[in-house]
Amino acid sequence: MSNRFTLYGNFRSGPTYRVGLMLSLCGEPFSYVHIDFAKGEHKHPDYLAKNRYGQVPCLYDGKHHFNQSASILQYLADATGKFGGKTPEERAYIREWMYWDFDRLTPGIFRTRVYARGIRKADAAVVDSYRADGEAGLAVLEGWLGKHAWLVGDGPTIADMHVYAAVHFAPDGGFDLSKYPGISAWAKRVEALPGYASCEAVLPKESRP
Ligand SMILES: N[C@@H](CCC(=O)N[C@@H](CS)C(=O)NCC(=O)O)C(=O)O
Structure with missing residues (x-):
């Protein structure tokens, strides 16, 4: 039997x-x-028909293609009945964290990582500015996670997954997470969840039927 979902990434x-x-x-x-960026597969018309932004990820459920990771997480929470928040208020707080993450945390961490790994080049002032944004975002996150076990409610939600995926790459960008004990303890809680796997374990390097 074929899988219910196909991930392009x-x-x-x-x-x-x-x-x-x-x-x-x-x-x-x-x-x-x-999707091989070096071959430009993300800008190929076949792929653009699935993802108009020419970006990964894209999720296919056998009928529709869904794009933008935060939106895909919300779709999957609805489709599986898991991690979506229990009340309208919890769901609003989940969206709040995800929107904040993509505005204030992810850019600082991911862009700093891209410069640290030499994938892109920029002037030192630009690199420093993204690093400062990343540290500022981590400080806001630490302010919450120093006092709360999870981002929303009393258990893990897609807000935790969204933000965790940014934090996961922070050491790769040269961020020292030992400065943030609340974040470090929360990351361990995420990593102890049944089904947790690192990026390397979750994403294959080649396509998989
Ligand atoms: N807001 C998008 C961002 C996706 C994104 O930045 N994807 C990058 C890879 S990490 C990409 O496809 N870059 C190629 C491009 O933008 O041309 C999401 O959350 O899905």
């Missing part, structure tokens, strides 16, 4: 990991299509 992509982590925590085996 790239193993170096934090937003792809976000979706792969959710599928793994939901216990949903998925088919995988590797």
